Every structure is written in structure tokens, then in C-alpha cells.
Amino acid sequence: MTTQPETDAAPSSRPVVDCVVVGGGPVGLLTAVFLGQAGLRVSVVERQPRRYPLPRACTIDHEALRILQAARFMADHAGLFEPSQGERGGYEFRNGKGELLQAIDWNRTAESGWANTNGFYQPDLEAGLEQQAVATPGVRVHRGWTLQSLSQDREGVTAALAPTGRPGEIAQVRSRWLIGADGANSSVRSQLGIDVGDSGFEADWLVVDYQPLAEEKWSAFVTQYCDPAQPATAVNSGPGRRRFEFMRRADTTVEELGQDAAAWRLMAPWGVTPQTARLERHAVYTFRGRWARTWRSGNAFLAGDAAHLMPPFLGQGLCAGLRDARALTWRLAMVHGGLATPAVLDTYGPERSGHVREIIDEAVAAGRIICELDVNRAAARDAEMKKHFRDADAATREPPHPRLGEPSLTVASGGADGRLAPQGRVRVAERVGLFDDVVGGGWQLISRIGDPARLLGDKDASWFRQIGGVTADVSGAGPVQDLDAAYERWFDAHGCEVFLARPDFYVFAAGQHADIPRYVSRLRQALQPVSSTGK
Numbered sequence: 463m464t465t466q467p468e469t470d471a472a473p474s475s476r477p478v479v480d481c482v483v484v485g486g487g488p489v490g491l492l493t494a495v496f497l498g499q500a501g502l503r504v505s506v507v508e509r510q511p512r513r514y515p516l517p518r519a520c521t522i523d524h525e526a527l528r529i530l531q532a533a534r535f536m537a538d539h540a541g542l543f544e545p546s547q548g549e550r551g552g553y554e555f556r557n558g559k560g561e562l563l564q565a566i567d568w569n570r571t572a573e574s575g576w577a578n579t580n581g582f583y584q585p586d587l588e589a590g591l592e593q594q595a596v597a598t599p600g601v602r603v604h605r606g607w608t609l610q611s612l613s614q615d616r617e618g619v620t621a622a623l624a625p626t627g628r629p630g631e632i633a634q635v636r637s638r639w640l641i642g643a644d645g646a647n648s649s650v651r652s653q654l655g656i657d658v659g660d661s662g663f664e665a666d667w668l669v670v671d672y673q674p675l676a677e678e679k680w681s682a683f684v685t686q687y688c689d690p691a692q693p694a695t696a697v698n699s700g701p702g703r704r705r706f707e708f709m710r711r712a713d714t715t716v717e718e719l720g721q722d723a724a725a726w727r728l729m730a731p732w733g734v735t736p737q738t739a740r741l742e743r744h745a746v747y748t749f750r751g752r753w754a755r756t757w758r759s760g761n762a763f764l765a766g767d768a769a770h771l772m773p774p775f776l777g778q779g780l781c782a783g784l785r786d787a788r789a790l791t792w793r794l795a796m797v798h799g800g801l802a803t804p805a806v807l808d809t810y811g812p813e814r815s816g817h818v819r820e821i822i823d824e825a826v827a828a829g830r831i832i833c834e835l836d837v838n839r840a841a842a843r844d845a846e847m848k849k850h851f852r853d854a855d856a857a858t859r860e861p862p863h864p865r866l867g868e869p870s871l872t873v874a875s876g877g878a879d880g881r882l883a884p885q886g887r888v889r890v891a892e893r894v895g896l897f898d899d900v901v902g903g904g905w906q907l908i909s910r911i912g913d914p915a916r917l918l919g920d921k922d923a924s925w926f927r928q929i930g931g932v933t934a935d936v937s938g939a940g941p942v943q944d945l946d947a948a949y950e951r952w953f954d955a956h957g958c959e960v961f962l963a964r965p966d967f968y969v970f971a972a973g974q975h976a977d978i979p980r981y982v983s984r985l986r987q988a989l990q991p992v993s994s995t996g997k
């Protein structure tokens with residue numbers, strides 16, 4: 463059943479909602495949950511009357527799970543995610559003969575306190591997010607409505623919506639902000655006239671999801687079979703599920719590749735047959751690397767696939783979209799609450815686009831290795847990769863960890879600024895758990911030397927609390943115990959004693975304990991709280 467969006471008879475009067483989110487995919491839904499939790503009135507407009515029933519993403523990283531934790535999603539849904547662990551975990555490249563060419567260390571608990579890589583079933587994630595969005599006060603999800611056009615003035619955005627398939631029945635909705643989370647062919651992006659950059663990478667791949675009927679043995683969580691005769695990917699896609707992906711060769715049409723028979727024929731060499739597996743679905747996708755050149759126009763923003771597309775070889779497209787959701791919503795929430803100047807919205811696009819461009823480049827580079835069809839070039843690639851693989855230091859490679867793009871809302875302070883901040887397991891009195899749950903998410907001021915609050919004057923300390931900041935001494939002398947030495951390792955690796963992290967877990971500043979007052983004062987300047995300017 464569709465619901466009528468809240469409409470405004472006089473679109474130029476006060477906004478009816480604070481934010482319209484166009485697109486009820488995972489990014490739009492999470493965006494709405496965060497904004498609703500911050501007290502904004504949000505309308506999600508989704509053109510499909512029913513949820514998309516097929517998975518696209520099947521792996522999700524530690525940082526994305528921390529973002530879902532911040533939305534209070536993980537408390538009830540941690541079981542949806544199957545971590546890469548044990549001898550069958552990790553990510554590897556093999557050649558046509560099955561020889562190992564490279565291993566990437568994805569088989570561990572990572573900086574964010576969650577497993578580095580996790581398999582999951584996207585329709586379950588989307589169902590959970592939609593349930594949560596609908597249950598969040600202030601959020602309404604309008605399925606079966608399509609954005610037709612939008613216009614802007616100084617005060618906000620007017621969205622013209624119509625029931626899907628009945629474009630003449632327009633309803634106008636006014637909002638202060640609008641977010642286009644409307645996927646790869648974003649109509650918000652087109653309406654805003656935003657240009658798209660292109661990596662030039664393009665390849666058709668068949669994606670086959672199946673449920674094994676018998677126990678299967680795989681050497682890794684994700685294996686890229688770099689076989690010039692038939693490039694393929696095998697991946698764990700969540701509890702009880704597996705996925706194969708096969709590149710389309712020039713001698714096969716998209717139609718031929720889209721047949722059941724093609725899926726079974728291509729999986730047969732791995733022993734996956736109608737006797738050993740139940741086919742869930744298959745579809746052919748064109749993998750590309752693209753990005754929006756700007757992510758904001760006036761009071762309208764882009765997020766998720768609307769802002770960036772990448773080939774899925776690193777499993778990062780959705781993760782990047784969830785990062786967008788967090789990065790944009792903490793800013794909007796602070797501006798809405800009068801805790802930050804609207805100028806903080808200016809850094810959303812540059813920060814996120816610089817970060818995601820590095821990941822797109824890396825996914826495209828992986829694609830160029832995997833998709834090589836020329837036998838001689840593939841042999842040269844194999845020899846080169848094997849040579850590196852024999853080098854113990856190069857044998858395992860870290861997954862990408864880009865810095866935020868510039869200009870960013872950070873303080874240049876020795877290299878860790880703009881990088882991902884850690885989350886460890888802590889004990890406070892009788893309570894054991896992840897830091898964000900036990901001490902608090904949001905702004906975090908964490909030191910390994912002593913209590914950061916002691917170095918703050920009363921005014922700064924009370925302002926920091928007002929913006930939702932928490933402070934902690936993880937040296938062991940205070941009430942917060944760093945149970946697995948996650949903070950100690952991070953401080954050692956970055957050669958510092960303290961960090962101030964933002965609600966999206968990126969480091970605002972990091973350095974020496976004595977720098978604490980300066981960092982908080984720089985943060986205050988950067989946010990320029992409207993209510994306390996000049997005081």
C-alpha cells in the first residue's frame with residue numbers, strides 16, 4: 463500500500479519536513495534513520511511499491527558495521543553478518559591453474575572493532591533498515607512515489623512527486639534539505655545538472671547467487687580466479703549462501719550469459735551443479751567506475767550510488783554509501799540543532815569524493831588485473847604477482863584505507879588526522895563491550911596518558927558535552943579499560959597520545975596529550991556554534 467506524502471498547499475511557506483530523501487535503498491533508509499534519531503522530520507520517497515528482492519552487495523566491511531552500530535542497528539541484527547575468519551577466510555587472487563598470486567589480509571578484527579569483511583544478504587539488511595526507519599519517530603517512508611522534478615530557493619527545496627506510473631498527479635513537498643540517494647541513474651543528480659566523471663572501465667559480468675545443498679570447501683572468503691579463459695569470482699555471501707561472478711567473453715552475448723544453462727555450465731568446474739546447489743537468481747551487470755563531480759547544489763546533496771559507482775571487486779560500493787550517510791547526517795543534525803554553522807556542509811562532498819575516488823581507482827585497478835583476457839599479458843601479470851608473493855613483506859596486503867579528501871574538517875596534526883579512528887572493546891565497571899556502546903559514540907576525545915577532561919576549562923568541557931562529546935583515558939589508570947590493547951596499538955602505530963574523532967569515526971586531530979585544549983578550541987572554531995559565536 464502506498465502512503466500519501468505530507469504535502470504543502472503553499473510550497474513557498476515554511477518547510478513541511480526538514481529533509482526529503484529520494485530513494486529507499488540501503489543508503490536512503492540509513493540516512494533517514496540517522497536524521498530521525500537526531501530529531502529531524504524526514505520523508506523517504508521510493509518509487510518502487512515493494513522492496514527490491516535481489517541482493518547486489520554481498521560483503522560489507524568493519525567500518526560499515528560500526529556505522530550500522532551507531533544507528534543502533536547492530537544490537538538486533540548482528541546475526542545477519544558472517545565474518546571472514548579461520549582458515550577459509552581472507553581474499554586471494556589465483557591464476558588459471560589455480561596457483562596463488564596474492565593474498566590480502568581481510569581475515570581479522572579490524573580498526574572499527576568488527577570483522578574486517580563480512581558476508582551478508584542485502585534484502586535482509588534492507589528489510590531491517592526499512593523496519594527501523596518506519597519505527598523511528600519523525601521518519602515516514604512513502605513507497606510507490608517518484609520524484610518528478612525539484613526546484614530550490616534560499617530557504618529550501620520543493621520536490622514534485624507523483625505516484626509511480628501516474629506522473630500527472632503531482633504533490634509538492636517542501637523541505638529545508640533534499641538528499642538524492644536514488645541510485646546509479648539518479649534523477650536528482652540529473653535535475654541538479656551535476657556532471658559525472660568516468661574511469662573508462664566497463665565489463666559485463668554474470669552474477670549468480672545460490673544456496674549450497676552440501677558443505678563446500680573454499681580456500682578463501684573471496685577468490686578472484688584470474689583465468690584469461692574465464693575470469694571469475696567466488697565469494698561467501700552471508701549465512702548459508704554463496705555467489706559466483708563470471709565475466710562476459712566476446713564470444714558470448716548478454717542474452718546467452720543470462721540463461722540458467724550458462725550459470726550451471728560456468729559453475730560446473732567447481733562442482734556446483736543442480737544436485738549440489740539451489741540457484742537463487744542470476745543477472746548480468748555492467749561494472750563501471752564513475753563519480754559525481756560535485757555532491758551538493760544549494761540545499762540538495764547526493765549520497766550512495768547516486769554519487770559514485772565502482773566495480774564490486776573490493777566489495778566497497780555499499781560501504782562507501784553508508785559512509786556518505788554518516789558523514790552527511792552528523793553535519794545536518796548539528797546544523798539543524800544550532801550546534802554548527804551551515805558552512806560545515808561544504809566539506810561533505812570534497813571529503814567523501816576524495817576518499818571514494820581512491821577506492822574507485824583501486825577497484826578499477828583490481829578489475830584490470832582480474833579481467834585480463836590476453837593470454838600473454840595474463841602470463842606476464844602472473845609472473846609479476848608471483849615474484850611479489852615470494853617476498854614475505856608483500857605477501858599479504860592491507861585493504862585500502864584512504865584519507866578524507868580536501869578541504870576537510872580536520873586539523874593538520876602529524877598524519878593521523880583525516881584517517882579512520884579505532885574502536886576497541888572496553889570494560890567500564892561491570893560493563894564490557896565496544897567503546898561506542900559502553901562509553902558513547904559521537905565526538906570522542908581519547909587519551910593514553912590521562913583524563914582529557916582535566917585539561918579542558920569548564921567552558922570547553924561543557925561545550926564538548928553539549929555537542930555529544932565523550933572523553934576517556936584508556937591508559938588503565940582511569941575507569942575505561944582497553945581490553946584488547948586496540949587503542950594502545952593504534953597510538954603506537956600513529957606515534958601519538960591522544961585523538962579527537964568525529965561522529966563518522968574520522969580523526970579531527972591527533973597528537974600529544976598537552977594538545978587537547980588546542981584541538982577542542984580548533985573544533986569549536988571549525989563548527990562555529992551559532993548560539994555561542996562571539997561568547
Ligand SMILES: Cc1cc2nc3c(=O)[nH]c(=O)nc-3n(C[C@H](O)[C@H](O)[C@H](O)COP(=O)(O)OP(=O)(O)OC[C@H]3O[C@@H](n4cnc5c(N)ncnc54)[C@H](O)[C@@H]3O)c2cc1C
Pocket residue numbers: 484485486487488489490507508509510514518519520521522607608609610643644645646648649669747765766767768774776777778779780781782783
Ligand atoms: C553485482 C554487484 C555486487 C556488489 N557487491 C557489493 C559488495 O559486495 N559490497 C558492497 O559494499 N557493495 C557492493 N555492490 C554495490 C552496492 O550494491 C550498491 O552500492 C548499493 O546497493 C547502492 O545503494 P543505494 O541505496 O545508494 O542505491 P539503490 O540501492 O540503487 O537505491 C536507490 C533507490 O532509489 C530509488 N529511486 C530511483 N529513482 C527514483 C525517483 N526518481 N524517485 C523515487 N525513488 C527513486 C530506486 O527505486 C532505488 O530503490 C555491488 C553491486 C553490484 C551490482
